[in-house]
Amino acid sequence: MAATLRDVAKKVGKSVTTVSRALHDYDDVSPETKALVRKVATEIGYRPNTLAQRLQKQTSDTIGLIIPTFGPRFSDPFFSEFLAGIGNTSNRLGYDLLVSTHPPGDAELEAYQHMVASRKVDGFICVRTRRQDDRIDYLCEIDFPFVAFGRVEGENDFPYIDEDSSYGMNLVAQHLVQLGYKQIGCIMPSLELMFAQMRLEGLRTGMAESGVPLKDEYIRVGDLTQRSGYQKAIELLELRNPPDAIAAGNDLMAFGAISAALERGLEVGVDIGITGFDDIPLAEHFHPALTTIHQPIYQIGELVSEMLVKRIKNQLLDQKQILLKPKLVVRNSCGSNSKT
Amino acid sequence: MAATLRDVAKKVGKSVTTVSRALHDYDDVSPETKALVRKVATEIGYRPNTLAQRLQKQTSDTIGLIIPTFGPRFSDPFFSEFLAGIGNTSNRLGYDLLVSTHPPGDAELEAYQHMVASRKVDGFICVRTRRQDDRIDYLCEIDFPFVAFGRVEGENDFPYIDEDSSYGMNLVAQHLVQLGYKQIGCIMPSLELMFAQMRLEGLRTGMAESGVPLKDEYIRVGDLTQRSGYQKAIELLELRNPPDAIAAGNDLMAFGAISAALERGLEVGVDIGITGFDDIPLAEHFHPALTTIHQPIYQIGELVSEMLVKRIKNQLLDQKQILLKPKLVVRNSCGSNSKT
DNA sequence: TTGAAAGCGCTAACAA
DNA sequence: TTGTTAGCGCTTTCAA
Numbered sequence: 001m002a003a004t005l006r007d008v009a010k011k012v013g014k015s016v017t018t019v020s021r022a023l024h025d026y027d028d029v030s031p032e033t034k035a036l037v038r039k040v041a042t043e044i045g046y047r048p049n050t051l052a053q054r055l056q057k058q059t060s061d062t063i064g065l066i067i068p069t070f071g072p073r074f075s076d077p078f079f080s081e082f083l084a085g086i087g088n089t090s091n092r093l094g095y096d097l098l099v100s101t102h103p104p105g106d107a108e109l110e111a112y113q114h115m116v117a118s119r120k121v122d123g124f125i126c127v128r129t130r131r132q133d134d135r136i137d138y139l140c141e142i143d144f145p146f147v148a149f150g151r152v153e154g155e156n157d158f159p160y161i162d163e164d165s166s167y168g169m170n171l172v173a174q175h176l177v178q179l180g181y182k183q184i185g186c187i188m189p190s191l192e193l194m195f196a197q198m199r200l201e202g203l204r205t206g207m208a209e210s211g212v213p214l215k216d217e218y219i220r221v222g223d224l225t226q227r228s229g230y231q232k233a234i235e236l237l238e239l240r241n242p243p244d245a246i247a248a249g250n251d252l253m254a255f256g257a258i259s260a261a262l263e264r265g266l267e268v269g270v271d272i273g274i275t276g277f278d279d280i281p282l283a284e285h286f287h288p289a290l291t292t293i294h295q296p297i298y299q300i301g302e303l304v305s306e307m308l309v310k311r312i313k314n315q316l317l318d319q320k321q322i323l324l325k326p327k328l329v330v331r332n333s334c335g336s337n338s339k340t
Numbered sequence: 341m342a343a344t345l346r347d348v349a350k351k352v353g354k355s356v357t358t359v360s361r362a363l364h365d366y367d368d369v370s371p372e373t374k375a376l377v378r379k380v381a382t383e384i385g386y387r388p389n390t391l392a393q394r395l396q397k398q399t400s401d402t403i404g405l406i407i408p409t410f411g412p413r414f415s416d417p418f419f420s421e422f423l424a425g426i427g428n429t430s431n432r433l434g435y436d437l438l439v440s441t442h443p444p445g446d447a448e449l450e451a452y453q454h455m456v457a458s459r460k461v462d463g464f465i466c467v468r469t470r471r472q473d474d475r476i477d478y479l480c481e482i483d484f485p486f487v488a489f490g491r492v493e494g495e496n497d498f499p500y501i502d503e504d505s506s507y508g509m510n511l512v513a514q515h516l517v518q519l520g521y522k523q524i525g526c527i528m529p530s531l532e533l534m535f536a537q538m539r540l541e542g543l544r545t546g547m548a549e550s551g552v553p554l555k556d557e558y559i560r561v562g563d564l565t566q567r568s569g570y571q572k573a574i575e576l577l578e579l580r581n582p583p584d585a586i587a588a589g590n591d592l593m594a595f596g597a598i599s600a601a602l603e604r605g606l607e608v609g610v611d612i613g614i615t616g617f618d619d620i621p622l623a624e625h626f627h628p629a630l631t632t633i634h635q636p637i638y639q640i641g642e643l644v645s646e647m648l649v650k651r652i653k654n655q656l657l658d659q660k661q662i663l664l665k666p667k668l669v670v671r672n673s674c675g676s677n678s679k680t
Numbered sequence: 681t682t683g684a685a686a687g688c689g690c691t692a693a694c695a696a
Numbered sequence: 697t698t699g700t701t702a703g704c705g706c707t708t709t710c711a712a
Contacts, residue, residue, distance in 0.1 A: 020691060
């Protein structure tokens with residue numbers, strides 16, 4: 001069995017308390033004792049039992065991340081990078097990362113409640129916020145530490161980090177109009193998702209400001225997958241008066257739309273312009289390379305973890321709410337830049 | 341503060357012991373007491389403190405997953421799906437999932453050692469095994485429960501699940517040769533990765549068997565990314581005598597290769613054949629749709645979790661080692677199936 | 681059918 | 697500078 005404090009104490013001939021304090025480098029322990037304790041501890045391979053420490057300290061030193069999955073075939077390049085950002089940072093800050101996966105719904109909320117009640121985590125990172133978000137309502141209500149990536153509809157009186165989706169789609173709208181596209185359609189993920197809603201509104205106002213209003217018949221709503229982007233693009237392309245550009249709500253859907261367009265024999269970037277949102281690494285190497293809005297997803301993961309840890313430790317956040325200004329990355333899928 | 345067993349006991353007017361047993365449905369507690377205890381427990385919202393339970397039970401009920409990341413821009417559609425499989429299954433089986441991210445190397449091994457020593461997890465899932473894998477050596481040596489997704493070089497005397505990469509690439513080789521490709525090149529991830537090594541060998545023997553030996557000058561080694569696939573494909577295409585087909589070691593690299601070929605003005609599926617490995621969802625919707633080897637990655641995640649939990653509980657595995665026979669998914673990137 | 685007591689491994693207030 | 701004692705919340709002998 002693993003060595004405990006008692007084993008060390010016995011071997012050193014001191015009390016458990018002294019050993020504990022020696023290892024924590026308290027300054028009321030004599031240097032000689034400290035040295036001896038440390039030596040013996042390494043000798044017999046003592047490592048503290050985290051569970052015991054946590055029970056005593058009444059803290060779990062753990063961050064919870066409940067990933068909203070949509071169906072088993074959940075493949076989102078987005079998340080792996082986000083996860084890396086969170087994982088590396090929480091690790092660096094001395095926190096464990098407890099990951100769980102649930103489709104949005106009752107079971108998801110219960111998962112949050114269960115983690116809170118059983119004291120498994122000290123705080124949550126909430127991703128993919130919805131307009132009405134019961135997770136966030138719940139956490140606010142019980143005043144449990146969390147930081148959201150994204151916002152909700154109405155009051156946002158909690159710490160979050162978000163990219164200004166609305167502004168981002170505004171850039172897209174301007175870009176497309178500038179290039180001469182007049183029949184601009186869009187494909188969005190479920191508008192229950194706050195960011196989808198904001199992206200749609202951003203596109204709408206951006207187009208309106210540019211004098212090319214968004215037509216309702218050009219709006220399609222699917223889910224987040226490339227499959228869905230493909231299907232919805234087909235729908236748009238089959239209209240008697242199809243759009244000449246499609247702004248997709250994320251890169252994956254844009255890929256699907258490109259696939260649909262190519263399949264119809266259209267030359268993307270010439271016959272039709274297509275844009276994405278996220279700038280996942282694949283966007284650059286798609287063909288044609290995707291014009292899209294960049295999200296520094298790894299850094300967002302870092303930031304959100306740092307904010308949460310401060311929140312947990314009751315430290316003041318220099319910025320409780322962070323709104324990043326997105327950048328448009330112009331590539332080839334709208335033909336503005338036919339040179340590689 | 342959260343309600344404890346003592347709170348319930350006090351309210352019920354019974355001892356902590358009785359309450360504990362009542363809640364665990366021991367049959368030496370009177371039905372009336374049980375009912376009362378349950379009622380009070382729900383009333384005051386009692387939830388057991390997981391930490392305390394675990395300390396007492398001397399188990400963490402937690403599965404560890406240390407994801408080997410390669411650099412911050414770690415974006416792998418593969419992992420999100422795998423994670424969903426693991427997450428859902430371990431959850432269902434009553435286990436938490438502790439996730440950490442580390443690039444392969446010393447820090448990675450230390451992460452394993454630390455999780456073991458501090459008793460944070462009851463077992464590991466090891467992914468992306470390497471030919472010489474110090475994680476696996478370590479876990480075998482200390483006889484700590486784990487299940488690997490993948491194998492290592494030499495003796496494999498531990499539970500694993502793997503897809504028969506070698507056979508898969510054999511299928512690829514046959515397919516390409518059958519279609520008339522004669523100058524077949526390949527792009528692999530680092531050959532330190534066991535699966536890369538096996539895929540290369542599978543391709544080599546498959547080609548040899550089909551009478552078209554693999555030339556050394558047609559072999560390129562990069563990392564797992566599409567960027568790398570792109571670069572290595574460029575290298576191959578710039579040879580004075582470039583290959584007419586490229587078998588990539590995974591889908592992401594195949595995407596990069598396709599991008600490179602298209603950029604050179606080649607028609608993929610006509611002028612050049614390109615294949616992948618993994619069959620991530622994007623493969624189907626790439627353009628051209630990618631011919632590749634399917635891996636049921638979600639199911640592998642499920643299976644590996646189930647195996648691990650059995651292992652942890654010291655139950656016998658019906659199959660200690662599982663080798664899945666892969667299937668070739670023929671799409672358009674080799675031109676065999678130019679109809680969509 | 682129930683309860684007292686011990687103990688999981690650790691930390692910390694208090695005394696010595 | 698060190699040790700005694702209590703306690704984190706729970707489970708489980710053992711005795712009543």
